[in-house]
Amino acid sequence: MPVIPVSLAGRSYEVRVGTGLLADLPAQCGKLLRKAAVPVVTDETVKGLWGETVEQALAAGGFAARWFVLPAGESTKSWASLEKLVDWLLAEEVERNDHIIALGGGVIGDLTGFAASVVKRGCGFIQLPTTLLAQVDSSVGGKTAINTAAGKNLVGAFHQPSLVLADLGVLATLPRREMGAGYAEVIKYGILGDIDFFAWCEANGAKVMAGDAQALDYAVSESVAAKARIVAEDERETTGTRALLNLGHTFGHALEAQTGFGDRLLHGEAVALGMVLAARYSARRGYTTQPDAARVTAAIAGAGLATEIAGLGLNCSGQQLAQHMLHDKKMDAGTLPFVLLRGIGDAFLDKQVALDDIAAFLAEQLA
Incomplete structure (x- = not known):
């Protein structure tokens, strides 16, 4: 399995590329999962395709997935979605040393990463990119953002993930x-x-x-x-x-x-x-x-x-x-x-x- 380091001063992390990584989620994440309840952000399409795999993998490791499911599509990268997600994360009592899982394409990764950057002034997140575009681009590098009426990705933050798992098996479901x-x-x-x-x-x-x-x-x-x-x-x-x-x-x-x-x-x-x-x-x-x-x-x-x-x-x-x-x-x-x-x-x-x-x-x- 290729493991590519993203080397940053004090905040380096790995991008792992392989097949079956979602089914091996607890072992891949290791100590990044600190609590029994794990917040997972996704969209309706990805939840239908890979939600059960992630839920079963977490359960096998003694964790319970707590889902926040959004509509699929670019319109989800909005102020309204960010507000709802942040409010939900606070209600879930996410702490600064916790990690939120972003399961989806670039929209979910960008939105979740931005929410993670502002909740409690910054908490951790893990990228599980489910599109080829997200695996090779948006999940790596820490750019997070939402769209506004003025344009695309104009409001956001640099906030690096703690881990990226690029499961090639999920690409079989892509149109x-x-x-x-x-x-x-x-x-x-x-x-x-x-x-x-x-x-x-x-x-x-x-x-x-x-x-x-x-x-x-x-x-x-x-x-x-x-x-x-x-x-x-x-x-x-x-x-x-x-x-x-x-x-x-x-x-x-x-x-x-x-x-x-x-x-x-x-x-x-x-x-x-x-x-x-x-x-x-x-x-x-x-x-x-x-x-x-x-x-x-x-x-x-x-x-x-x-x-x-x-x-x-x-x-x-x-x-x-x-x-x-x-x-x-x-x-x-x-x-x-x-x-x-x-x-x-x-x-x-x-x-x-x-x-x-x-x-x-x-x-x-x-x-």
Whole structure:
């Protein structure tokens, strides 16, 4: 079983990748479970699929699951849900040294982590990510947040989990569309910093999407290791290194905002489109070549992900899409840095991008 350390001063933790980890939950968590009653936060879909497995595993170890079940979907990452969850955790008498379990995808992990960061001024939590996207991205690194009317992930905190258990077995229940959304974050690590891993994705992406056990194990482990290295170097995104993980996200969040942050465009699908746009815009600026941009596009298309925003039927202008970017949390002194490419495996932060030029570029892509 691959075990990837996330090395942080005084707060290091492990990400364990394997099959059957949920059924072995008490042994995996060890002393992190201090009380007989264990708070577990999940959504209705995941509870139906994996609730019994978790409940039986905890019971076998002498623990009782106490469930807080939320509706599935991005709308759950809200002030209202946060308030309800915090009130429930306080009613459950959660203490600072206790650990809350987050069982679900990125929505549940983000919401639970944020609640854990504010309850009693910070208590522990354990990530049990149940989507490919959450296993390779949102469960690792300590970014927690909710969405607001102003935009996505604008209210949150850095709060690292104490343990992440990426059970590959749960991915067998994922719809293909959700697998594709997660795969976008896998190939992202190759595009931004590892051309050899990108080449592996080109050759093995279909196997990952099909749920091949060996390919999934490698894809998840390599992705987590890449993110762990970046987080260890720049935990709070202050040096610019961690900002590279936002490749595709500035474009992607604008697309999500235009489509209402709903099921019309999943986060991973938006990131995939965003990476295509970032590659094409990089070529437009002369940073990388058109063949590299085409190679990125082909690799993403090869996984069954959309690569043309014109096909989304957005009914908006390039200027309107660019306006969404003004609410991006990466805005700094009135400017918005973009993660662009000098080539595949060589991403960098460009702080000299004019939004008017972005608007013109997006108008061309919409045509």
